[in-house]
Amino acid sequence: MKDSLIEILVCPVCHEPLELKDARRDEKEIISGFLRCEKCNHDYQIADGIPNLLPPDMNN
Amino acid sequence: MTAETSSRPLYHIFTRIPQRYDLINHVITLGMDTGWRSRAAQACLEGRPNRILDICCGTGDLAITIAKLADYSPEITGADYSRPMLEIATAKAKMLSQGQNIRFIHADVGRLPFPNGSFDCIGISFAFRNLTYKNPETPKYLDEILRVLRPEGRFVIVESSQPGSAFIRFFDHLYLRCWVFPSGYLLSGNRGAYRYLLDSALHFYSAEETQKFLLKAGFRQITAHRFFFGAAAVYAALK
Numbered sequence: 528m529k530d531s532l533i534e535i536l537v538c539p540v541c542h543e544p545l546e547l548k549d550a551r552r553d554e555k556e557i558i559s560g561f562l563r564c565e566k567c568n569h570d571y572q573i574a575d576g577i578p579n580l581l582p583p584d585m586n587n
Numbered sequence: 588m589t590a591e592t593s594s595r596p597l598y599h600i601f602t603r604i605p606q607r608y609d610l611i612n613h614v615i616t617l618g619m620d621t622g623w624r625s626r627a628a629q630a631c632l633e634g635r636p637n638r639i640l641d642i643c644c645g646t647g648d649l650a651i652t653i654a655k656l657a658d659y660s661p662e663i664t665g666a667d668y669s670r671p672m673l674e675i676a677t678a679k680a681k682m683l684s685q686g687q688n689i690r691f692i693h694a695d696v697g698r699l700p701f702p703n704g705s706f707d708c709i710g711i712s713f714a715f716r717n718l719t720y721k722n723p724e725t726p727k728y729l730d731e732i733l734r735v736l737r738p739e740g741r742f743v744i745v746e747s748s749q750p751g752s753a754f755i756r757f758f759d760h761l762y763l764r765c766w767v768f769p770s771g772y773l774l775s776g777n778r779g780a781y782r783y784l785l786d787s788a789l790h791f792y793s794a795e796e797t798q799k800f801l802l803k804a805g806f807r808q809i810t811a812h813r814f815f816f817g818a819a820a821v822y823a824a825l826k
Contacts, residue, residue: 528690528692529688529690531662531688532664532690532692535638535662535664535701535702535705536692536700536701537700537701537702538700539694539695539698539699539700540698542702542703545700571700575674575677576677577670577673577674577677577691577692577693578692578693579670579693580692580693580694580700581668581693581694581695582695582698585668585695
């Protein structure tokens with residue numbers, strides 16, 4: 528995923544902004560890492576460039 | 588898997604056979620889905636929106652078609668709850684999007700990860716029926732679509748419909764029973780999913796009923812363009 532995508536993403540549960548953590552990148556994009564919601568205390572995983580922003584109860 | 592996802596038979600086809608999903612769609616629609624989707628993409632691009640969201644994007648066909656048809660560089664985002672579909676969408680977009688900016692995210696339409704009013708246009712290709720046919724979550728989905736659409740933003744739907752003429756409807760239902768269901772079942776191996784598709788297509792709204800449904804949900808200035816004697820339609824509605 529591109530960095531610009533983070534600007535339009537929020538937590539799907541509380542709609543607060545997300546903070547990028549532990550990002551690993553190639554030349555163009557973020558390949559893996561986490562998008563952290565401080566309010567919900569939840570990390571949304573980025574894997575193979577695709578961020579998983581399903582609410583936590585849908586990931587179980 | 589949650590109760591919501593396990594109760595929807597199409598979830599299995601979305602997660603288990605994505606490699607064949609595009610092929611099955613082309614076969615069961617006799618290749619007509621491509622043209623109908625192009626009409627929806629053109630409707631999405633009316634007014635040259637900057638931010639476009641393709642919900643229930645599956646393997647990304649609507650998002651990629653929008654990217655191909657755009658003569659400018661909109662930000663196109665695809666969202667779907669099936670990770671395998673998104674992996675195919677990402678790979679296809681790299682090959683087919685002609686350098687346009689398409690991003691895919693794993694998300695559910697009922698709880699979208701975007702602020703209010705984020706998008707100028709939202710499109711949905713052959714999945715509106717899944718969100719609204721005998722689905723108890725329908726009000727949540729429509730509220731969420733309206734939430735992330737900006738005021739005056741457009742919602743574009745391409746979906747199967749009911750032909751107005753009883754004579755044409757008879758042959759349309761014959762086609763659904765004798766071609767769509769058996770070919771989908773044989774190619775996918777998933778009887779339940781294509782039984783659901785058959786039942787939902789046989790009983791889904793006509794174009795007039797869909798327009799009334801959208802009006803009741805809070806959309807306005809709703810237009811419908813019918814195809815294949817009314818067996819499919821592209822709708823555009825404003826928030």
